[in-house]
Amino acid sequence: MSRRTALITGITGQDGSYLAEYLLELGYRVVGITRRTSSHTGGRIEHLGERIELIGADLLDQTSLLAIVDQVQPDEIYNLAAQSFVPASWQQPVLTSEVTALGVTRLLEAARIACPSARVYQASSSEMFGMATETPQNERTPFYPRSPYGVSKLYGHWIAVNYRESYGMFVTSGILFNHESPRRGREFVTRKISHRVARIAHGLDRELRLGNLDARRDWGYAPDYVRAMHAMLQRDHPRDYVIATGETHSVGEFCAHAFAHAGLDWREHVVVDPAFLRPADVELLVGDAADARRDLGWRPTVDFPELVHIMVDADLALVAEELSRGSRLGDPSPIPLLP
Ligand code: NAP
Ligand code: G4F
Numbered sequence: 292m293s294r295r296t297a298l299i300t301g302i303t304g305q306d307g308s309y310l311a312e313y314l315l316e317l318g319y320r321v322v323g324i325t326r327r328t329s330s331h332t333g334g335r336i337e338h339l340g341e342r343i344e345l346i347g348a349d350l351l352d353q354t355s356l357l358a359i360v361d362q363v364q365p366d367e368i369y370n371l372a373a374q375s376f377v378p379a380s381w382q383q384p385v386l387t388s389e390v391t392a393l394g395v396t397r398l399l400e401a402a403r404i405a406c407p408s409a410r411v412y413q414a415s416s417s418e419m420f421g422m423a424t425e426t427p428q429n430e431r432t433p434f435y436p437r438s439p440y441g442v443s444k445l446y447g448h449w450i451a452v453n454y455r456e457s458y459g460m461f462v463t464s465g466i467l468f469n470h471e472s473p474r475r476g477r478e479f480v481t482r483k484i485s486h487r488v489a490r491i492a493h494g495l496d497r498e499l500r501l502g503n504l505d506a507r508r509d510w511g512y513a514p515d516y517v518r519a520m521h522a523m524l525q526r527d528h529p530r531d532y533v534i535a536t537g538e539t540h541s542v543g544e545f546c547a548h549a550f551a552h553a554g555l556d557w558r559e560h561v562v563v564d565p566a567f568l569r570p571a572d573v574e575l576l577v578g579d580a581a582d583a584r585r586d587l588g589w590r591p592t593v594d595f596p597e598l599v600h601i602m603v604d605a606d607l608a609l610v611a612e613e614l615s616r617g618s619r620l621g622d623p624s625p626i627p628l629l630p
């Protein structure tokens with residue numbers, strides 16, 4: 292069989308980098324879309340070097356997407372690109388809709404016109420359940436998004452369903468619950484905690500300021516979740532799947548585990564700061580991935596305590612390395628949250 296080709300949008304992100312590694316292991320030719328930005332964002336994929344191909348395009352730009360799909364003729368397309376940070380979606384609701392919602396239509400149009408046989412994966416989100424009407428949430432749970440991000444993801448989800456049903460294209464969405472790793476952006480709560488724990492443990496900071504400590508999430512390990520994305524595209528018929536661990540924990544519990552792992556008491560360091568509360572929050576998410584277990588044979592391999600330990604250990608090592616190099620040690624959290 293000839294080598295299969297995968298096209299990944301969002302390859303510079305957490306999931307894109309793990310997916311690229313996984314597909315290379317499986318023998319794929321991997322082509323990634325990168326956008327022209329004012330800052331360098333290639334840190335997560337630098338180690339893959341020339342094993343992947345990178346081409347410039349943007350979910351905001353129809354022409355670039357059409358050209359790239361036509362040129363690459365991929366067997367599989369993974370649409371992971373998005374404005375993915377929920378608080379930023381209140382600051383930039385129109386941009387979020389352009390990228391996270393309409394960007395999906397632009398990519399599907401490119402596939403429909405230039406390579407309709409390509410199998411397409413759309414990165415849907417448990418944020419679409421929002422103020423969930425049942426617990427746990429599965430593929431039949433009604434949606435009730437609570438942010439411009441959630442609404443945009445819901446548009447992307449339904450346009451994917453519509454291209455499947457209107458044109459008979461192989462389009463599938465993974466409704467993924469939160470998944471984390473040492474490659475998670477530092478603005479997301481798990482990584483914000485693990486990184487600050489490491490800095491406090493090394494004597495560089497004393498305090499961690501957070502918002503809603505009672506919010507509960509179903510947190511899994513990102514490398515497990517990219518396996519599910521690939522498995523969904525190998526089915527005989529396309530359909531959507533929930534991917535989740537089935538366990539839920541609060542932000543406060545994440546703090547307690549993370550600080551304890553570094554030998555610290557979280558109550559001495561965590562400060563609740565209203566600046567980090569959201570205009571509307573999603574209070575409780577927990578997924579039921581029974582269909583994925585049955586059809587895809589998918590199971591998470593990393594549980595909650597292990598996930599916390601992996602992240603804290605990685606950040607302890609990172610801060611230690613930065614200290615030994617004498618590099619800049621100001622907190623590099625890049626994105627300010629809502630005032
Ligand atoms: P991430 O780390 O924030 O990565 C987002 C990616 O999108 C980056 O590569 C970014 O490129 C790219 N991007 C942003 N705007 C773009 C544009 N206009 N054109 C092209 N690329 C653009 O996200 P992630 O955590 O890996 O998540 C991957 C996908 O799954 C996202 O769609 C996210 O919404 C969704 N999702 C994530 C989770 C989760 O828990 N992680 C759960 C459910 C769904 P730059 O490097 O240039 O910024
Ligand atoms: O880590 P978060 O920012 O992730 P959130 O909002 O759940 O979104 C992530 O998961 C979604 C899947 O459900 C993805 F679709 C999305 O792209 C993204 O990857 O916040 C988690 C919870 C929230 O309830 C938030 O209010 O943590 C709470 N939290 C409390 N203090 C905080 C903070 N969140 C952040 N980012 N920063 C805080 O200081």
